[in-house]
Amino acid sequence: MKSLFGSIAAVLLGRRPEMPTIRPEWLAEFATDCNRTAVSNIRKLFWAATLLNLVALVTYDLPLYRHGLFEQYRMYGDLVVWRLVNIVMLGTWLITAHRLGNNLAPDTARQMTVVAIPLALLFCIWHALLSQTLAIDVSIYALVLLVIAGMIVTPSRLKLIAYPISFGILITGIALINPNPLVSYAVGVNAFCLTACAAVADEVWYRAAVHNFVLRKTLTEERSRADELLRNILPDAIADRLKRGENHVVEFHDDVSVLFADVVGFTQLAAELSPIRLIQLLETLFKAFDEIAERHGVEKIKTVGDAYMAAAGVPDAVPDHAERVARVALAMIATCDRLSRESGMPLNLRIGIDAGPAISGVIAQKRFAYDLWGDTVNTASRMETSGAVSRIHVTEAFRQRLGGHFVFERRGHLELKGKGLVPSHFLVSEAEARAA
Template identity: 40%
Template structure:
């Protein structure tokens, strides 16, 4: 009962910790998304502010030209309207230059505000210096509308841009006692209500648009993450498939639904078996047994990869490899011979490391085979034919620590390798056959 309660307590603790970990991961992921969004948002503001600047310079130039052609009548002014308009245009040009610098890229919000106030505040300062209040509804609403449509993110920026203009107009003019006319107040109820709703609608539009942008950004990030996971899983599946099948066969399997089978006129097949390993497995712990077998076969796999041979399968402590398929090669027999000699060296090195006395019994044969993929679950690339059966007999009826080959393999290799003639042996299913032992 105590053990049961203790186990339950431990399980609950683990679940709690896992829940906290998952919550932290989600929070970190959310923070990461927020940071990426802020970077994207800053870049978006920078790009769109540049567009707004170009539009402002071009459009304001037209008003300045119109003012030069058709002078506006403001009476006796300390600073002419054309001078104020020129300062505004120069300010916009300066902002366009700063916008392209590192400072502009780093602080696009400041460029946004400076651009907005270049049009709306400079004329207010001009009016103040000339001793009167100027209600620039046309300039204000035009600027606010352009901001809301061209730079529709960071709604607090829009509030600051709008609030700065209205605050200057009301507070500075009120403080200095400046009015529009003697009969008209700074801001009547109708004009105030109009500006309130115009600014509210513009800012609300930006706010809603930014919400949509954030939702779209998160969705896009989730899709990108899903696609990334899909690519990783696809790559993992591809690696697993290539561990089971040759690359060319795997490609065919993905493209075809029919049975995959090919004939090869000449290949060399090798079977190898670790002598005495089965008997030793009775006395060895399972982990040690599998560990030793994995060490030996992993070294065999490396040999096969280096020699560009195709490992077919392992059965217990038996290993099968072939040269000359799925891509034909003229030196298949030589490559398999090198594999056999290399496998003997691997076992000798293993014996020296673990103080064992294992030996290999290896058989080789050369001839035609049929190769293909069988099964729909746990499928395998396998070989069939008399060549395979005889290669298997060369191993099973061979000698410990020897590489027994058939006459066909001997004829391919005898001028480049050393052999010793074993003589005639009785091969099950084939009768008498002359075999040879590959020495080196």
């Protein structure tokens, strides 16, 4: 309440409180938001007014008619006419709004608001003029003005013109109905004060609408940025689970394919290149890898230094996880060769792949990190470190999952810690590509 009076005083004294700025790209949405909210509020207001007039016809006008007061005082008859016209006009607007539904088009919502404002002002002025025939009463006029100011907030400030127009109509009507200059003066002062209050209230409510809209849009943008950042760090399915409030995200996967890629000779490159040039080179390379992984439906897990880890079949199981990783690996080798030619830098990769069960989950509480664990992950890492330059070193388990769709070169048996001698192969190409 204190802030409301402060805003009114600031407007009256010319010290307008600072109002958030609506960006140009938000103007259309703000206008739509205002008009749809206005239509919703007007619908409630018009329903209440229609029901009150129906009740008044039965409980007030009908007894007066039976007692013969309509014949003695013309005002009562005029009031019945006012009520009937009121019910018909407001009912027509309500029926139209009901048929159009809640999801009004922006132009339709604006037109409905534009029609409702003069309609409400018309009935309030008409009733205030009727009241002047028996008493100096502008309470209905004041009530409707303040309701319009508070409930019908429009993006256009042209509504402010309606207040002096309604004031002029009221004063002119009173002067014609009651020739007593003292009455006209007293009603005029009251009406002027009420009209001024309505205009100030309109400005205050409009500023509140702008502030709330800008705050809501800003919060939405910040939430979108946070969601985008979270989805850049974590898979979409995992990010959604964390947003729903899950504290521990751990899953076991029966069958996945895991890929490790490492830049050969990175230490020498780091010694020869400036830090900025080195980071730019890695950024270009890993950005290309990210695009390849996304294109083939493979999940990037993490980068550590010059190493790149990706997997398929996590967080959601897919039947063709081996084919996806194989195509990603071939595309990564081709991309690395292309970037090496374009940059003139000796860029080469070693890639290792294995397939099998794994555990995935989110570790840490302050800085989230999605990771994989298990023998499959360890084996894929060892396949990379024991591989060859510009070759894709894979296990027998991975080769079997690919079937005959890819071409392999048998490397022989490899000594792996904890496993002994295991057969390994080099992935050469996709069978269809080689046949072509």
